[in-house]
Amino acid sequence: xxxxxxxxxxxxxxxxxxxxxxxxxxxxxxxxxxxxxxxxxxxxxxxxxxxxxxxxxxxxxxxxxxxxxxxxxxxxxxxxxxxxxxxxxxxxxxxxxxxxxxxxxxxxxxxxxxxxxxxxxxxxxxxxxxxxxxxxxxxxxxxxxxxxxxxxxxxxxxxxxxxxxxxxxxxxxxxxxxxxxxxxxxxxxxxxxxxxxxxxxxxxxxxxxxxxxxxxxxxxxxxxxxxxxxxxxxxxxxxxxxxxxxxxxxxxxxxxxxxxxxxxxxxxxxxxxxxxxxxxxxxxxxxxxxxxxxxxxxxxxxxxxxxxxxxxxxxxxxxxxxxxxxxxxxxxx
Amino acid sequence: xxxxxxxxxxxxxxxxxxxxxxxxxxxxxxxxxxxxxxxxxxxxxxxxxxxxxxxxxxxxxxxxxxxxxxxxxxxxxxxxxxxxxxxxxxxxxxxxxxxxxxxxxxxxxxxxxxxxxxxxxxxxxxxxxxxxxxxxxxxxxxxxxxxxxxxxxxxxxxxxxxxxxxxxxxxxxxxxxxxxxxxxxxxxxxxxxxxxxxxxxxxxxxxxxxxxxxxxxxxxxxxxxxxxxxxxxxxxxxxxxxxxxxxxxxxxxxxxxxxxxxxxxxxxxxxxxxxxxxxxxxxxxxxxxxxxxxxxxxxxxxxxxxxxxxxxxxxxxxxxxxxxxxxxxxxxxxxxxxxxxxxxxxxxxxxxxxxxxxxxxxxxxxxxxxxxxxxxxxxxxxxxxxxxxxxxxxxxxxxxxxxxxxxxxxxxxxxxxxxxxxxxxxxxxxxxxxxxxxxxxxxxxxxxxxxxxxxxxxxxxxxxxxxxxxxxxxxxxxxxxxxxxxxxxxxxxxxxxxxxxxxxxxxxxxxxxxxxxxxxxxxxxxxxxxxxxxxxxxxxxxxxxxxxxxxxxxxxxxxxxxxxxxxxxxxxxxxxxxxxxxxxxxxxxxxxxxxxxxxxxxxxxxxxxxxxxxxxxxxx
Numbered sequence: 001x002x003x004x005x006x007x008x009x010x011x012x013x014x015x016x017x018x019x020x021x022x023x024x025x026x027x028x029x030x031x032x033x034x035x036x037x038x039x040x041x042x043x044x045x046x047x048x049x050x051x052x053x054x055x056x057x058x059x060x061x062x063x064x065x066x067x068x069x070x071x072x073x074x075x076x077x078x079x080x081x082x083x084x085x086x087x088x089x090x091x092x093x094x095x096x097x098x099x100x101x102x103x104x105x106x107x108x109x110x111x112x113x114x115x116x117x118x119x120x121x122x123x124x125x126x127x128x129x130x131x132x133x134x135x136x137x138x139x140x141x142x143x144x145x146x147x148x149x150x151x152x153x154x155x156x157x158x159x160x161x162x163x164x165x166x167x168x169x170x171x172x173x174x175x176x177x178x179x180x181x182x183x184x185x186x187x188x189x190x191x192x193x194x195x196x197x198x199x200x201x202x203x204x205x206x207x208x209x210x211x212x213x214x215x216x217x218x219x220x221x222x223x224x225x226x227x228x229x230x231x232x233x234x235x236x237x238x239x240x241x242x243x244x245x246x247x248x249x250x251x252x253x254x255x256x257x258x259x260x261x262x263x264x265x266x267x268x269x270x271x272x273x274x275x276x277x278x279x280x281x282x283x284x285x286x287x288x289x290x291x292x293x294x295x296x297x298x299x300x301x302x303x304x305x306x307x308x309x310x311x312x313x314x315x316x317x318x319x320x321x322x323x324x325x326x327x328x329x330x331x332x333x
Numbered sequence: 334x335x336x337x338x339x340x341x342x343x344x345x346x347x348x349x350x351x352x353x354x355x356x357x358x359x360x361x362x363x364x365x366x367x368x369x370x371x372x373x374x375x376x377x378x379x380x381x382x383x384x385x386x387x388x389x390x391x392x393x394x395x396x397x398x399x400x401x402x403x404x405x406x407x408x409x410x411x412x413x414x415x416x417x418x419x420x421x422x423x424x425x426x427x428x429x430x431x432x433x434x435x436x437x438x439x440x441x442x443x444x445x446x447x448x449x450x451x452x453x454x455x456x457x458x459x460x461x462x463x464x465x466x467x468x469x470x471x472x473x474x475x476x477x478x479x480x481x482x483x484x485x486x487x488x489x490x491x492x493x494x495x496x497x498x499x500x501x502x503x504x505x506x507x508x509x510x511x512x513x514x515x516x517x518x519x520x521x522x523x524x525x526x527x528x529x530x531x532x533x534x535x536x537x538x539x540x541x542x543x544x545x546x547x548x549x550x551x552x553x554x555x556x557x558x559x560x561x562x563x564x565x566x567x568x569x570x571x572x573x574x575x576x577x578x579x580x581x582x583x584x585x586x587x588x589x590x591x592x593x594x595x596x597x598x599x600x601x602x603x604x605x606x607x608x609x610x611x612x613x614x615x616x617x618x619x620x621x622x623x624x625x626x627x628x629x630x631x632x633x634x635x636x637x638x639x640x641x642x643x644x645x646x647x648x649x650x651x652x653x654x655x656x657x658x659x660x661x662x663x664x665x666x667x668x669x670x671x672x673x674x675x676x677x678x679x680x681x682x683x684x685x686x687x688x689x690x691x692x693x694x695x696x697x698x699x700x701x702x703x704x705x706x707x708x709x710x711x712x713x714x715x716x717x718x719x720x721x722x723x724x725x726x727x728x729x730x731x732x733x734x735x736x737x738x739x740x741x742x743x744x745x746x747x748x749x750x751x752x753x754x755x756x757x758x759x760x761x762x763x764x765x766x767x768x769x770x771x772x773x774x775x776x777x778x779x780x781x782x783x784x785x786x787x788x789x790x791x792x793x794x795x796x797x798x799x800x801x802x803x804x805x806x807x808x809x810x811x812x813x814x815x816x817x818x819x820x821x822x823x824x825x826x827x828x829x830x831x832x833x834x835x836x837x838x839x840x841x842x843x844x845x846x847x848x849x850x851x852x853x854x855x856x857x858x859x860x861x862x863x864x865x866x867x868x869x870x871x872x873x874x875x876x877x878x879x880x881x882x883x884x885x886x887x888x889x890x891x892x893x894x895x896x897x898x899x900x901x902x903x904x905x906x907x908x909x910x911x912x913x914x915x916x917x918x919x920x921x922x923x924x925x926x927x928x929x930x931x932x933x934x935x936x937x938x939x940x941x942x943x944x945x946x947x948x949x950x951x952x953x
Contacts, residue, residue, distance in 0.1 A: 016776075017783060029792075146932040264786075
C-alpha cells in the first residue's frame with residue numbers, strides 16, 4: 001500500500017469523521033426531544049416574527065426528520081449558518097472575519113510555546129530521572145493538571161496587571177483601536193502581542209504539565225530499549241545517544257499527541273478567552289449564551305461547535321500526514 | 334473449598350501487603366491525607382459551617398414578624414483583617430483634587446465637580462460635565478474639613494475659609510452663599526479651575542454589633558439594661574414575666590411593662606434608652622431595628638427610634654400604633670441604599686444612645702408591653718472569609734465553601750464511578766467480542782475523542798437548561814460521565830485483547846468455561862488494577878470541569894458548590910471595579926480547594942499506578 005494508500009485511507013477516515021460530526025450536531029441541536037433549535041425558534045415566534053420565519057425556513061423546521069437531516073447536512077457542508085440577529089451579521093462572517101483568526105493565533109502561539117517548553121523540560125527530567133529536579137517537576141506537572149485554568153488566569157492577572165501594572169487585563173487589542181486602528185504594521189503587531197502575553201501564558205501553564213509528563217514517559221520507554229544500550233556500548237557520546245537514538249524514536253507518539261492536545265486546549269481557550277475578554281471563538285460561545293438578552297443564540301452555538309470540531313479534525317488529519325511521512329513503518333506497511 | 338473465614342483473612346492479608354507498599358509512596362500518603370481531610374469536612378459540613386450555605390438568615394423566632402434577618406451586609410471582609418497591622422484604621426488626612434466646571438447665569442451658577450482621575454486631558458465639554466454631581470464626590474466620607482484651595486490659572490493658590498463650607502452626611506456641600514465665589518472663579522478663568530480639598534476621614538473595620546444583650550427579656554435583670562424618663566409623672570416601667578410575646582408556648586415570656594397610674598391629663602412622652610459604646614471611626618454599613626409592642630386602650634400611640642450622640646440626634650423611623658390588644662412587630666431596615674444617613678451620626682467613637690420614644694396622647698389609661706427590642710448594627714467585616722454580594726441575604730463565604738466540599742466530592746466521585754463503569758463495560762465488550770461490535774465502539778470512541786469536549790458540554794448544558802428550565806447536579810454528572818469514559822475504554826480494550834490470547838484463558842475455554850465465566854473470573858481480575866487507577870485519575874478532571882461549567886454560569890444556582898462561589902465572584906464585577914487584590918479571599922480559597930482536592934486524587938492515582946502497574950515498578 002505504501003504512503004499513498006495510507007493518505008487515501010486517512011482522507012476517507014477524515015471525511016467519515018466530518019460526516020459523524022455533522023450527525024452529532026444534528027442529533028444534539030435538532031433531533032433530540034425538545035430540541036434546542038425548536039425551543040429557540042418558538043421563543044422568537046411572538047417577539048420577532050420575521051426572524052422566526054427566516055430561521056424556521058433555514059432549518060426546515062416544518063419538514064420531516066430525514067428532510068431536516070438533509071438540510072442540516074447541506075447547510076453545514078456549505079458553511080451556510082444563516083444570520084445572527086443578536087450580532088447583526090451573517091454567522092460565517094462573524095466567525096471567520098475576526099473570531100476564528102484570533103483563536104487560532106492564541107491557540108497556535110500557546111501550543112508552540114507549550115510543546116517547546118514541555119519537550120525541553122521532559123527530556124531534561126527524563127535524563128535526570130530519580131533526582132530532586134525530576135521529583136519536583138513531575139509533581140509540579142501533576143499539580144498543574146488539577147488546577148482550574150481560571151485560577152491560573154486570576155493569579156496572573158493579580159500579579160502582572162493589578163500588582164505590577166505591566167500587562168493589560170483583557171481584550172485582543174487596545175480599546176482605542178476600535179475608533180482609530182493603527183496604520184503602522186509594527187505598532188499593530190506589537191499591540192497584538194502585548195495583549196496576547198497573558199492569555200498565552202495562562203494556556204501554557206495550564207497545558208505544559210501534560211507535555212512534560214508525556215515526553216518523559218516516551219523517553220523512558222525508549223531509553224530502556226536494546227538499541228540504546230547498543231549505542232552506548234558502541235561508545236557514542238551521551239548527547240548523540242540522546243538526540244539521535246532516543247529522541248528521534250520517542251518523538252512519534254509525541255506527534256500524534258499534538259492534534260489531541262489541540263482538541264484539549266480548545267476547552268482551556270474557551271475559558272481563557274472568556275476571562276480575558278479576548279474576542280475569539282471561546283468568547284463567542286460565552287456571548288452567544290449570556291450576552292444575547294434572553295435565551296441563548298442556538299444557531300450561532302451550532303456553528304461555533306461545528307467549526308471548532310472541524311478544526312480539530314483537520315489538525316488530526318495533518319498530524320496523521322506528518323506521522324505518515326516521519327514514520328518509515330507506514331511506507332512499508 | 335476455602336471457608337469464609339479463610340477468605341476474609343486472605344483479603345485482609347492482601348490489603349495489608351498492599352498498604353505496606355502504598356506507605357512507601359510519599360505522594361500517595363499526602364494525597365490520601367488530603368482526601369480524608371476533605372471527606373471529613375464534607376461529612377461534618379453542617380456542624381463546621383456556622384451558617385446556612387445559601388441565603389442564611391437569623392431565624393424569625395429571634396425577631397418575630399420579620400421574614401428572617403440577614404446575617405451581615407454584602408461584600409464584607411474577613412474578621413481577621415482587624416489583626417493585620419498594615420490595614421489603615423482610624424483617622425487619616427486625605428487630599429483630593431477636583432475640577433470645577435460651571436455655567437454662569439446672572440449671579441448664580443450651575444456647578445459640577447469632576448474627580449481628577451475622571452478628568453480627561455485637555456478638558457471636558459460642559460454637556461459631559463453635567464453628568465457629574467454638584468458636590469465634591471470625595472472618595473471617602475469626610476468627617477472633618479481641613480482646607481479648601483483653588484488654583485487660579487496664573488498658578489496662584491486661593492484659600493477658602495473652611496468654616497464657611499459645610500459637611501453634611503459625609504459630603505462637602507457648596508452652600509448657596511459660596512456659589513458666588515465659585516461664580517467669580519468661573520468668570521475669571523476660561524479653563525476649569527482646579528480645587529484641592531484636604532479633609533479628615535475615618536477608615537475602620539467595623540464588626541457587627543448587637544446593642545441589646547437580652548432582647549427577649551428572658552430574665553428580670555434585662556430590665557436594668559434600660560433607662561427611662563417620662564415627660565409627666567404617673568408612669569412606671571417595670572419588668573413583666575407574663576405578658577411577653579411567645580411564638581410557641583416557649584418559656585421566656587418576659588417583657589417590659591409601661592403603665593400609667595390612672596388617666597393621663599396631658600400628652601406624655603416616655604423615653605426608654607440604652608447607652609452603648611461605639612468604638613469605630615466609620616459608620617455601620619446598615620442597621621436593623623426591631624420592637625414588638627402591645628398596648629391596651631383605644632388611643633393611638635406613636636413609637637419612634639432615635640440615635641443620640643452628645644447633642645446630635647438621628648431619627649430612624651416613626652410608627653403609629655392604633656389597633657389595641659395585639660402584638661405589633663415593628664421593623665426598620667434596608668439602610669444600605671442610603672447609608673449617608675448613618676454616616677451623619679456614627680462618625681467617631683463614643684457613647685451613643687439607642688432610644689425608643691413613646692408618645693401617648695392625653696386622656697388615656699394605658700398599659701404597654703415592649704418585647705424583642707433590639708438594634709443590630711452591621712459592619713464591614715464578618716466571618717472567616719467575608720460575605721458575598723447577594724443583595725438581600727448575603728452568604729457567609731466560609732459556610733458556602735465548607736458545604737461546597739460535599740458537592741465537589743459527590744460530583745467527582747459519582748462521575749468517576751459511572752464513567753469508569755461505562756469505560757470498563759464498553760472496553761470489555763469491544764475487546765472480547767471483537768468484530769463489528771469492536772469496530773463500531775472504537776470508531777464511536779474516536780469520534781468522541783476528536784470532538785472539543787468543553788464546548789460540547791457547554792452546548793449540552795445550555796440545551797438541557799433550555800428544555801428543563803434549570804440545571805441540576807445530576808444533569809452535570811450525566812454530562813461529565815458522557816465524555817469521561819473514552820480513554821479508559823481504549824486501554825481496557827487493548828488489555829483485554831492481549832489477555833484473550835493468554836494460556837490461562839485458552840485453558841479455561843478448553844475446560845468448557847462460558848464467555849461470561851471467562852470474563853468474570855479470568856479477565857476482570859486482571860483489568861481491575863487499571864480500574865482503581867482510573868477511578869482515582871478521573872475524579873480531578875470531573876471536579877475541575879464541574880467548577881469550570883459553574884464558573885461559566887452553567888451550574889445549579891441553588892447548589893452551594895465551589896463553582897457557585899466562583900460564578901458569583903465572576904458575575905459581581907468585583908474583579909474590574911475593586912480588583913482581585915481587595916477580594917482575593919472570596920475566590921482564592923475556593924480555587925485552592927478545587928486544586929488541592931483534584932491534586933490529591935491525582936497523587937493517589939499516581940501512587941496506585943506505581944504499585945499496580947508492574948512495568949513502572951521494574952523501571953524504578
